[in-house]
Amino acid sequence: MSAPAVPKKNQPGEEPTPQRLPSGGQRGSGPSWPGPGMPAERSMSFGPSARRLLGRLRPHRLPLIGVVALAVLGVGLNVIGPRVLGHATDLIFAGVLGRQLEPGTTTEAAAAAARAAGNDSFADIITRMGVVPGTGIDSAALARVLLLALALYVAASLLIWAQGWLLTGMVQRTVHRLREDVAAKLNRLPLPYFDRQPRGELLSRVTNDIDNISISLQQTLSQLLTGLLTVVGVLAMMFWISPVLALIALVAVPLSVLVTQQIAKRSQPRFVAQWTHTAELNGQIEEAFTGHELVKAFGRQRAVQTSFAAKNEELFQASFGAQFISGIIMPAMMFIGNLSYVAIAVVGGLRVASGTMTLGDVQAFIQYSRQFTQPLTQLAAMMNLLQSGVASAERVFAVLDAEEQTPEPAVPARLTAPRGRVAFEHVSFRYTPDKPLIENLSLTAEPGQTVAIVGPTGAGKTTLVNLVLRFYELNAGRITLDGVDITGLRRDDLRGRIGMVLQDTWLFTGTIRENIAYGRPDATEEEILAAARATFVDRFVRSLPDGYDTVIDEEGSNISAGERQLITIARAFLAEPSLLILDEATSSVDTRTEVLLQRAMAALRSDRTSFVIAHRLSTIRDADLILMMVDGRIVEQGSHDELLAADGPYAGLHRSQFTQGRPTESEPVPAP
Template sequence: MSHHGRGPGLPPGERSANFGASLRRLLGSMAHERVRLVVVVVLAVVAVALQVLGPALLGRATNIVFDGVVGRMLGEMLPSGFSKEQAVDALRAAGNDQLADLVRGMDVVPGQGIDFGALGQTILLVLGVYLAAAAFLWVQGRMLAGVVQRTAFALRRDVQAKIDRLPLRELDSHARGDVLSRVTNDIDNVSQTLQQTLSQVVTSLVTVVGVLVMMFVLSWQLALIALVTVPLSAWATMLIAKRAQPHFVAQWKSTGDLGGKVEEAFTGHELVTAFNAQEGVREGFDTDNGRLYQASFRSQFISGTIMPMMGFVGNLNYVLVAVVGGLRVASGDLSLGSVQAFIQYSRQFSQPLAQLASMANLVQSGVASAERIFEVMDSPEESADPQPGRRPDVVRGEVRFQEVAFSYDPERPLITRLDLDVAPGQTVAVVGPTGAGKTTLVNLLMRFYEIDSGAILLDGVDTREMTRHDLREPIGMVLQDTWLFEGTIAENIAFGRRDATGEDVRRAARAASVDRFVHGLPKGYDTVIDEEGGGVSAGEKQLITIARAFLADPQLLILDEATSSVDTRTEMLVQQAMTELRKGRTSFVIAHRLSTIRDADVILVMEHGDIVEQGTHEELLAADGAYARLYRSQFAAPVSVDD
């Protein structure tokens, strides 16, 4: 995979993300959790309904206290036995109209103090309501966490499966670090966004509706005043979110680019150090890091202005409700407890609106990440395998290329018309200058790339009529670039055969000369290594991959410069082992060291995607053509470039 390709993404400011469609698609990915989501919504509705009852019940407690205080005050001012109506008339007769209006709007008994029994019952009821609401929210939060994490699990699984279905052509066009960032950082961001917003969105929306109903029940006039600020809040939020979205897209694209830079610098650390290129790498890192800083700063700053704006609007709403509510209490149109409850409701009304607005930056960030994930999911896949696929009755290793044409770029043909017949058990060496198409030849055989025209036959069956699994099952590969995973040496050798026994692993290790250095390691075959080697040399890593091929026991063997990383003595040992391994098997050997393929049955010389010569080592030397020139360039020295 290329380390220098640019992954798909949107340049900052070029165009905004397709927010609506991506959001709908993200929510659609949770369809399998539909039943649980309905339960989550129901729990949220019940919890919010209980929470909404709280201020009304507290307002009743306030009225009990205030009625008791005023009742005792009236008992001291008026003769005993007065009713509320008589008290109001007496206050008006005394010229105290404002107090009379206040008493008229209260449920007061002159001379009676605070009813502590009713007050205690009300407080216990409020406590029970809030405890029940908390319990419902706890259950809802637990269920929602499961829904979100299962969705993220499925998303990771689907993206990984998608990557497995992508053709090499598609993967080679993207930076490795950017692809890794999409699979890790972007999915984690989507998961966090869903976790932090789904529950809050549901509870906030239900709270707004429930509080609005209670506000109209208490006072429709005050409710209309509270609603005046809503259009202003919605307009400002939409305006800010629209400006922030392109910067969130740029932020996550820059995260992927920076991940690519870090991955390159980490895997190539030795070369960077050897060429004293630290300064150049640092400058490239600083450039991408600065771009990420700018995009992150702008996105967070712009979206961060939503909360202060919503706070200002909420405070404005609070002032209007407090002033008008106080006047209506003084006029006797509302009780003090009702105004107190309404002020609480106005806070509860503006708070979820502010929370919804503050979640805009989270949602935008999550949708921007989701877009990058969907770009991977929408990438063109390998062509589907035929169902049912054909397969040879017996894989003998006969390979035939018939008028094969292929090009990586349609404007630059590489292989125009390739014909080749390989008999079962033959060893075919492929040589030629860099870029001649040697590795492409075996990539086409493995169907890592699809041919443009012609046919490749395995034992008489067109490889395009076989499933990729059936085609690759009898083929073993040893590549120039070794690949090891984090695990023991024994596990790495057994990678191609999970049912291999310990003795099978050791037999393959002895055949590939791995056994000779394993015993010098502290834990022998149980020594843990990783992709970078973990204590074994480059040549020893190559020997481990060769042992892996021995253990797989393939019918066809592909060796792509498999001995390039071993020393001369080890190369001799490996060559002897390879000779034994190739017996009875068809082998394709790609080699730059011509000394390693002298005993090949057929040597193919490729130039510009075509076979220009073929024959045995002696025949090609006698022909004094391209192969002879290559041979002399390695064993006679020095020669000029013009030779």
């Protein structure tokens, strides 16, 4: 059995949720969403959102441990490298100095001679570096040191590469699971949530924002980890070499943190606004191009362009502010780093001249100072990307945190022998708390009975059948199916017994055969063809070049509106549901096809309960029971002949459709 598609259209007049016009405006009452000129949603604090996003990495503990271990080893080898190269510099410098001294003397004698000549600094340099007078550069020792440095850097690169490979897999699996969670969440959300959300806005959260999270995690986590480890390792080496120079380098840290915090605090709300306006712009573009024929027919191109330009300008302002403000971090950090570098170079040079440090130590320290400021600068540069990712995460978390539909019963009821008896018992429902629509309604549809529901627009006809499908929950009363309260059934079980044909047809991208078999994928070819013949789909499909293999998109642009509706009727015919709902199912077909379809649907409705919503009374003359609804109440019920004989609202509606005269004063004027 098939589970019917959720109605695509808003319910006309029944406390509808807003619909966005192609021009960007809105119609209807009820909940609203940000439009042009409205403020963007408020940002959550950066810290909790970032922690929640990183918390999604917990299931990958083992790869995460491997990533950290590889990063520690790789960064550790990189940190040792400058110290080894500093030793190579000392070997070269000692060789140059030794060649200038008189051979045959000892280091202590050369130092004593320098002090006797009043050159104490040179004597300290000779002593500290262990210069051997008369010898040049020790090529063998230098070669061993350089090979060691090469091996360290090669090993470090391999370890960092392996760490990146593990991290990529971990991040992509995390994002994969996030997409699955969002998809599962969407299936658990009630229909009113989708009524309140513009389709383009929701699509942007599910696609653009999750892609942005993936990019942000991939590019920032690796640099954050290696950057922090580099800072710690380099800092340790700097204190080992020279605590004085290390303290000079540390002065830049609190200044850098303060600058980064102040800039990030101002840029984060703008990143949230950027992605909010991006989603709203996507929504406008999606609806404008989906309804481009309507836009042109009503001459609304200029209004659409104006609305687009306004929202595009808002996106430009938010994006410019976010990128410009966050972009200040990089030059600010470079400026602070250069100040630190100059201070270290000056003080280090003085200490070499005084003989308290070797040239190789100063060289290594300068490299460490660069390694120390570089990750800080990179981390600052990553802040704009990180903030953008966290802003997207907030929007995705808003979907994951949305209130879900009422949970399924712990011990669901089962229908062992479904007959199709539907009973409304004192049912009350309203879309918004302050505007009642249906109040204390009771009715019973017996098995095999065809119940037609008629009335003016906004009377509550479509709402009535939506309540049977549990697209919305009741405010009071209950609905039973074969004596079982439908809230005691699993939604899939309930909807799997109901077939629905909507006024607004909905087809999925695929072949005509696949669309007919959508509600019953295991149907045989013979059953599909039988359903197509019974609903007159076969008649036009045979004329198509590819027949039942003709591929149609979700809009069904390569077939007519009437042909699309025939396919949806064939889909319901094939599913063989025990309860059938037809919502203006023949509104898009011609008169001759409608007559043929009436016969097909009569066969379809046989031996099953059917609810038929109709505006054209000619389609429901043979209904077993006709309900006349006005303002959510059943004002009349009976057969066609009985209601005509009663000369009430139904008779007035009938005369307004089948006579040329105007309704009398005693007759209600049908709503347009």
